[in-house]
């Protein structure tokens with residue numbers, strides 16, 4: 001993951017760093033000059049509300065960066081059978097997701113009339129080109145190799161997306177973990193091509209039914225399944241709030257990214273990352289009526 005793991009690549013030797021530390025200020029540490037210099041409205045004359053639009057997106061990208069960092073670590077946790085660590089990571093992801101969902105109310109103060117006054121200056125740029133958003137979708141299992149080609153001009157983004165496309169998703173690693181714990185997981189699921197979108201497999205349902213029918217006996221697996229459901233639930237809330245914000249701002253106009261806009265975003269709501277965790281709800285029965 002080029003972007004994530006290169007954070008300390010350029011750390012100076014210890015002596016040099018101690019020298020620097022004596023003068024380190026708040027602004028230095030946080031690179032505020034770069035951070036606060038990165039809001040550059042394109043509208044002319046500059047429209048008052050473009051700053052809101054830019055900051056809403058930049059803060060979203062910062063939180064997406066942290067979500068990705070935590071999800072990669074959670075996936076490692078599953079891979080190494082470290083469930084408490086994975087759950088710790090997912091707990092933080094859920095808090096960030098709440099912040100991201102709540103933050104839509106700030107953008108909702110942007111009226112259609114205001115947005116239209118600077119929308120043309122955005123030209124063909126679109127949230128569709130957010131590679132960190134795509135990376136989060138990939139690690140959660142919503143893979144689509146076609147979507148990588150849009151980032152050919154950005155070597156680091158392409159490398160990160162290719163790495164995530166070609167490696168198992170969070171859910172793939174969870175299923176491998178369950179298999180190592182002795183839960184029956186079909187070989188076809190364990191050996192699936194990780195570059196393809198995950199496809200629901202009903203043969204997993206008996207395993208999840210066992211876990212959900214007797215949580216006390218299967219607590220770690222049960223708790224983890226529910227954490228994953230929370231993550232998907234929160235993700236869907238973000239998608240829904242995005243859709244409703246888009247609807248109140250541009251109605252059914254086509255998007256700057258060339259899509260149909262609201263209708264396109266509506267279809268994304270049908271995507272599920274963990275299909276069997278939802279499907280198991282339908283086949284659950286009250287305790288005492290356990291047929292297996």
Ligand code: HEM
Nearest residue numbers: 056060126127128130133246249255256257258259261268
């Ligand atoms: C008034 C504000 C916004 C409007 C009108 C808007 C509109 C749209 C539209 C129409 C699309 C479909 C692609 C296209 O044709 O452009 C889209 C996609 C997208 N937008 Fe926004 N958006 C807004 C704010 C945001 C914000 C704040 C974010 C945060 C990062 C965001 C992230 C995304 C992402 C990630 C996609 C791709 C979704 C997918 O592929 O499933 N958008 N947006």
Ligand SMILES: N[C@@H](CC(=O)c1ccccc1NC=O)C(=O)O
Nearest residue numbers: 122125126127128254255256257
């Ligand atoms: N797709 C939006 C434009 C838009 O929202 C946007 C433009 C540039 C950077 C981020 C954006 N946000 C989400 O799509 C539109 O059609 O108005």
